[in-house]
Amino acid sequence: MSVVVESPSRSERAARSGRWRLPALVGIYTLASLVGAGLLFVVQPMVTKMILPAYGGSPMVWNTAVLFFQGALLLGYGYAHFAQRLGARKQPILHAVLILLPLPLLPIAAPEWAGAPASAPPALWLLLVLTVMVGAPFTAVAATSPLIQRWYSWSDLPRSGDPYFLYAAGNTGSLLALLSYPLFIEPAAEVGGQATWWAIGYGVFVTLMAACAVVVRRAVRPGAAGAPESEAPETGPAEETAAQDAGEEPIGWRRRGRWLFLAFVPSSLMLGVTAHMSTDIAPVPLMWVIPLALYLVTFIVAFALRTHRRLPAAVVASAIAAVVLPWTLIRGGIGYAPAAIALDLALLALAGLTCHGLLAADRPAPRQLTEFFFVTSVGGALGGLFNGIVAPLVFNWTAELPVVVASLGLLPLAARWPARSIPGSAPTRWAFLVTAPLAALLLCFMDTTALRCAGFALAASWILLIVRRPRVLAAVAVAAVLVPFTVKQSHSIDRERTFFGQYQVRLTPERATFVHGTTVHGFQLRAPGQRMTPVSYYARRGPIGDVFAAYGAGPRSGRVAVVGLGAGGLAAYGRPGQRMDFFEIDPAVVRIARDPRYFTYLRDCPCRVRTIVGDGRLELQRAPDRSYGMILLDAFSSDAVPTHLLTRQAIGLYAAKLAPGGVLVFNVSNRNLELAPMLGATGRAAGMATLTASDTAPKGDRLSFSSEWVAMARSADDLRPLAARSTRWHGIRGGGPVWTDAHSALFELLKMNRR
Numbered sequence: 001m002s003v004v005v006e007s008p009s010r011s012e013r014a015a016r017s018g019r020w021r022l023p024a025l026v027g028i029y030t031l032a033s034l035v036g037a038g039l040l041f042v043v044q045p046m047v048t049k050m051i052l053p054a055y056g057g058s059p060m061v062w063n064t065a066v067l068f069f070q071g072a073l074l075l076g077y078g079y080a081h082f083a084q085r086l087g088a089r090k091q092p093i094l095h096a097v098l099i100l101l102p103l104p105l106l107p108i109a110a111p112e113w114a115g116a117p118a119s120a121p122p123a124l125w126l127l128l129v130l131t132v133m134v135g136a137p138f139t140a141v142a143a144t145s146p147l148i149q150r151w152y153s154w155s156d157l158p159r160s161g162d163p164y165f166l167y168a169a170g171n172t173g174s175l176l177a178l179l180s181y182p183l184f185i186e187p188a189a190e191v192g193g194q195a196t197w198w199a200i201g202y203g204v205f206v207t208l209m210a211a212c213a214v215v216v217r218r219a220v221r222p223g224a225a226g227a228p229e230s231e232a233p234e235t236g237p238a239e240e241t242a243a244q245d246a247g248e249e250p251i252g253w254r255r256r257g258r259w260l261f262l263a264f265v266p267s268s269l270m271l272g273v274t275a276h277m278s279t280d281i282a283p284v285p286l287m288w289v290i291p292l293a294l295y296l297v298t299f300i301v302a303f304a305l306r307t308h309r310r311l312p313a314a315v316v317a318s319a320i321a322a323v324v325l326p327w328t329l330i331r332g333g334i335g336y337a338p339a340a341i342a343l344d345l346a347l348l349a350l351a352g353l354t355c356h357g358l359l360a361a362d363r364p365a366p367r368q369l370t371e372f373f374f375v376t377s378v379g380g381a382l383g384g385l386f387n388g389i390v391a392p393l394v395f396n397w398t399a400e401l402p403v404v405v406a407s408l409g410l411l412p413l414a415a416r417w418p419a420r421s422i423p424g425s426a427p428t429r430w431a432f433l434v435t436a437p438l439a440a441l442l443l444c445f446m447d448t449t450a451l452r453c454a455g456f457a458l459a460a461s462w463i464l465l466i467v468r469r470p471r472v473l474a475a476v477a478v479a480a481v482l483v484p485f486t487v488k489q490s491h492s493i494d495r496e497r498t499f500f501g502q503y504q505v506r507l508t509p510e511r512a513t514f515v516h517g518t519t520v521h522g523f524q525l526r527a528p529g530q531r532m533t534p535v536s537y538y539a540r541r542g543p544i545g546d547v548f549a550a551y552g553a554g555p556r557s558g559r560v561a562v563v564g565l566g567a568g569g570l571a572a573y574g575r576p577g578q579r580m581d582f583f584e585i586d587p588a589v590v591r592i593a594r595d596p597r598y599f600t601y602l603r604d605c606p607c608r609v610r611t612i613v614g615d616g617r618l619e620l621q622r623a624p625d626r627s628y629g630m631i632l633l634d635a636f637s638s639d640a641v642p643t644h645l646l647t648r649q650a651i652g653l654y655a656a657k658l659a660p661g662g663v664l665v666f667n668v669s670n671r672n673l674e675l676a677p678m679l680g681a682t683g684r685a686a687g688m689a690t691l692t693a694s695d696t697a698p699k700g701d702r703l704s705f706s707s708e709w710v711a712m713a714r715s716a717d718d719l720r721p722l723a724a725r726s727t728r729w730h731g732i733r734g735g736g737p738v739w740t741d742a743h744s745a746l747f748e749l750l751k752m753n754r755r
Helices: 010-055 060-100 122-142 144-154 164-188 191-218 237-244 253-280 285-304 311-330 337-361 366-394 400-414 426-444 449-466 470-489 543-551 569-573 587-593 616-621 648-657 676-685 717-725
Strands: 494-498 501-507 511-516 519-525 559-563 579-584 608-613 628-633 658-667 689-695 707-713
Touching: 010 060, 010 122, 010 144, 010 164, 010 191, 010 285, 010 616, 060 122, 060 144, 060 191, 060 253, 060 366, 122 144, 122 191, 122 366, 144 164, 144 191, 144 366, 164 285, 253 285, 253 337, 253 366, 253 400, 285 337, 311 337, 311 400, 337 400, 366 400, 494 587, 501 587, 519 569, 543 569, 543 628, 543 658, 543 689, 543 707, 543 717, 559 616, 569 579, 579 587, 579 616, 587 608, 616 648, 628 648, 648 658, 648 676, 658 717, 676 689, 676 707, 689 717, 707 717
Parallel strands: 559 579, 559 628, 579 608, 628 658
Antiparallel strands: 494 501, 501 511, 511 519, 658 707, 689 707
8 A cells, every 4th residue: 555645835835934934034134233233332432442542531532433423324324215215126235235345444443643633623633533444334334224124124024014123123232232342342352352353243244234135135025115016016106105104294394303303412412421421530431331321221212112101201300400400510510420420321311211202202104214214313413513513612611511401491392292371370370480490599509408409399390380381491491501601601711622621710819720620630829929839739748749859859850751731730849950841632731831821830940841742641652761750640631530641551651761760650639530559550560669648638728639649660669768758658559450551440440439
C-alpha cells in the first residue's frame, strides 16, 4: 500500500514563512531606527569632547556644538521631507547612495587647525570645524527618523498606517546612547577608540538601511507613492488622501507656527539649563548629557501616551513657573549646587512634558509626518540659534534662561484655551489683581523662609486666576522678566559677555570687584596706599601667601607663570627683577584687568608683567622646558573647572616647564567640587609629590576669602620649604580618582552634603 504525500501549495508556504518574515522585517526597521538614533547622540558628546581643549573648556563649546547638530538635523529632516516626493521606488535608492558617501571620511578626528585663530570669532570657527569633522555622516544619519517612518508607511507591513512606534524606538536608542556615553563609553575608551567604534557602528547602520530600502521596494503598499500602476487601487491619489485625512485639521501657517514655538521653548531651555549647570560645576559630557537625556525622556513620554488628560495641569504649572522663577534666576538662582541642579532639571522636565505633550496631541496623519518633523526641527534649531548666537550678541549676561522660562506664560495661548472671566465683582477682581502681586513681591524678598513661601503661594494663587485670561498671563510673564532684568542691568558699571564667559565689574568707594558668572574672582582696594595689598583668595595670611613667602624671594622664582588672569591679583606678589607671565584665554578679561578705571595690579606691579592671550595649556607647550620657577593654575570659569588643565597629561606638561626645585600650585577653591583628593591622586600618577592647605577667613574679615590650594613638585624635598613655613600644609589622603584627557570623573567630587 502506498501513501501519497502532497507538497504544500505556494499559498501555504507563504503563510508559514509569513509567521517569521513579518516580525523579522519589522525588527529590521526598528533596529535601524534604534541604531541610527544611537549613533546620532553618541557622536555629539564624543566630538565636543575632542575639540573642547582647543577652546579652553568654555561652557559655550557645547551650546555652539548643539547649534551645529540642530542645524545638521534640520538639513537632514528637510532632505527627508522633500526627497520623499520621489516615491517608494526611487527615494530609497537615492538615500542608499547618499549614506555611502561619508564612509571615506571615517573615523572622525579633530583637524590640526581646530583652535580658532585670534582674528576669527570662536563660535563661527567652531561651526566650520564641526562641519568639516562630522557634517556629512551626521546629516546622513539625521535623516533616518522621518525617512524610515515614511518608508514604513509605504509598505504593507503591520501598523504601516501609524509608524510613530519607530519614532519611540529611535528616541529610546537616543536615550540609551546618551546615558551610556558618560557611564560606559567615556571611561572605557580614548576618544580615538570611540571614533573607531562609531565608524563600525556607522557601517552596521548602512547595512540596516540598505535592507530597509530593499524591503520597501519589494513590499510597497498598493496606492503608496511610487507604487506600480498595476498595484494602484481604483481610487485616485487625491481621493485616497482625502479618505486618509478625513477630519484632520489642515496644516496652515498658524498651526506650523504653534509647532515652531512648542519645539523652540524646550530646545532653548535645555541649552540654558546645560549652560547654567556647566558654568558653576564643569563643562564635561556628564553635564551635557543629563539635560539632553531628560529632554529626550519628555519626548518619549509625550509621544508614547495615548491620551493627554494631564496637559491642562501641566500648562498651569508651567504658567506659574513663567511668572515666579525668572525672579529667582535673575537674582542669581540658588547658591547650593545640588538644589540649583534639581530646580533646573525639574523646570526642564515640566516644560518638556508640557510642550512635547502639546506637540504630540497635535501631530498630523502619517502622510504629513515628514513636514511635522521638519517644522519641529526648525523650532529646535531656532532654540539653538537663539542660545548659541543671538543671545550672546544681544545680551551682556545669560538672560536667555529667564527669558525662555517667561515664555512658558504663552502656553495657554498655544494650547488654544478660550478666555474666561475671573469670578467675583469687578472691584474685587481689580483689587486682588493689583494688590496680590505687590504683596507677593514684598514677601518674596523677606529674609524669613516662611514669609518667602507665603509670597510664592500668593503669587501662585494669583497666577491660577489669571490663567483664565491667557493674554493677561502672557503680559505678566513678560513683566516678570523685564522688571528684574532692568534692575540687574543697573547693578554693575561694566558688564561684558564673550564666548568664554560673562563678566562684570562692581565699583564701590572701597573696592573694585571682578565677577565671572556667579563667582567673585577677586577685588582690589581703591585707597591709594592699599592698591597693591593682596586680598580675596590671595591674602598674605592664606596658603598662597605661604607659597610666595617660601619661594617668591629666591632666584628660582625669577620667572612665574600664572594660568588665569582675573583681576590680576597675584601680581601684588611681584618683586623687582622678576617676570610674571599671565596666560588668559579671553581678551576681554585682559582688557578689564588693564583698565585703570577698575584695576591697577598689572600697572603698579614692580616686576615685568606679560599677558599672553590663549589657552594656558596650549601656550605653555610653546615655552622652553625648565623655564619657570613657579607655575600657578587659577583658571576657572565662574565656579566651573576647565578639566583639560587638571589631567595627568597636563600636569606632566607643567612639570616639564618647571625649573629644578620649582613648584606647581593650583587654586582649588570651589563651592561645589572637592578637587584636592583628585589632584593628589592625579599628581602622584604623574610622578609628583603633593601637599594641600586650606584656610577659613575669620568672621568679620572683609579682605580675605576662604581658600584651598594644592602644591606639587618633582620631589618631596622641593616641598619642604612650604611644609616648614606652616603646619597647615599636609599630604593629601589617597582614594581620589585620576583624571586623564580621556576621562574626568565628576559626580564623586560633588560636595553633595555641603550647604
